């Protein structure tokens with residue numbers, strides 16, 4: 001093994017390595033490098049860019065968000081909103097008091113137009129009725145947090161049970177009832193995108209209400225989300241970021257001495273894929289839960305305590321992808337914001353057993369009309385779960401053809417021109433993410449999130465902190481979001497600063 005860069009720089013002081021340059025790692029680094037005691041700080045990032053699951057790309061003559069899209073709950077209680085405002089990255093509308101006060105309760109806006117697979121538009125009145133029913137059930141599914149017992153293990157089972165109860169009271173003809181169920185299935189598919197899961201049957205009911213929705217109407221970054229992580233990165237000293245440095249193994253609980261460290265000893269050694277290593281006193285680990293799940297058996301030496309490893313295995317982490325379609329001319333109305341696609345042969349009460357090759361498109365929830373392009377006309381589709389992971393295995397051409405067929409069918413226009421181009425995310429195949437974001441899976445609870453967030457060694461009295469855990473999956477109430485990730489990075493930076501301050505106090509003033 002060879003030492004990593006900059007080992008000999010600066011005087012004595014704790015060496016801190018942050019693994020991962022997403023918003024959690026960058027946020028932690030920004031806080032740490034402002035502290036006078038932290039003289040050796042490196043952020044090791046596996047890829048050639050910072051931002052992680054915040055990823056804005058120049059495309060279609062504008063910017064598209066391949067990863068995080070909105071600031072969820074943009075108001076003063078949201079640190080991503082505050083930081084974005086401080087950096088001047090938001091527009092007047094996003095910053096307005098009025099926008100900050102809007103309380104959506106986490107409900108997704110209803111569509112401007114709803115297409116059914118028969119080629120007919122669905123009455124928006126029916127969509128609104130089903131939207132109200134669906135979100136009343138979702139609100140109720142958040143009420144079991146403090147209940148002695150949840151009636152069923154998963155959100156999906158709860159919703160199905162309640163939908164069945166409602167269906168029993170429906171009096172319309174069979175066709176309308178089938179359409180209502182198909183609309184509800186679309187709302188369930190939206191929920192899978194929001195939760196980043198294949199099925200709401202995988203999402204635990206009892207802790208579902210612990211996820212906290214902040215006030216504010218979700219907003220986007222006019223110049224791209226990545227402007228935020230770029231600004232945080234630009235505030236770091238120049239030698240802090242180390243790109244294309246995938247970490248292979250974290251050796252901890254030891255007593256390493258490396259040739260170039262003049263007799264100093266380290267409890268942690270961070271070994272990289274390229275053979276470089278970074279000795280450290282403290283490591284803040286921010287890699288996605290999907291990566292941790294895949295590499296759990298080899299990433300830690302010695303292995304993690306059994307309880308923590310078990311929490312990582314059990315916690316939920318799924319896929320939500322975006323598919324951008326560029327059109328020569330819009331086929332939608334100028335004021336259209338959101339196009340819903342309702343598959344009339346689907347129902348939340350029945351499972352479809354069709355082969356993935358034919359059925360994957362049915363998980364697509366519809367499209368957002370992206371407003372921010374001068375001359376291009378771009379739709380952004382969302383798709384979650386195993387169908388989304390299957391989509392990643394197809395070629396661009398196959399995806400484009402499949403979605404052209406869907407759009408021709410639902411608009412009832414077999415001549416609808418095919419999109420000019422397609423661009424999509426592939427978060428499941430991305431080796432340093434292996435999915436999109438975390439959820440609280442059946443068989444787990446917020447306690448597992450806290451267990452994952454617990455630093456090692458577990459008993460700080462016995463040995464000083466060695467590995468600290470941050471990243472969106474470690475935030476008990478804001479998991480799956482950028483603000484949860486940022487807060488988790490700050491939390492671990494503060495934990496370390498507290499330790500360093502108390503050590504400095506014990507040592508007294510340096511003469």
Ligand SMILES: Cc1cc2nc3c(=O)[nH]c(=O)nc-3n(C[C@H](O)[C@H](O)[C@H](O)COP(=O)(O)OP(=O)(O)OC[C@H]3O[C@@H](n4cnc5c(N)ncnc54)[C@H](O)[C@@H]3O)c2cc1C
Nearest residue numbers: 020022023024046052053068069070247471472481482485
């Ligand atoms: C499609 C999609 C849509 C989303 N939409 C929203 C949204 O609208 N609003 C919202 O708030 N959130 C959204 N999110 C979630 C949000 O993007 C994440 O919660 C947040 O960005 C996670 O930040 P993080 O720092 O915890 O992890 P990441 O951003 O994943 O950062 C971890 C970093 O670690 C690096 N890494 C991994 N393994 C290694 C290794 N072995 N060695 C070194 N480096 C490594 C990765 O390359 C990455 O840069 C979305 C996510 C996706 C995928």
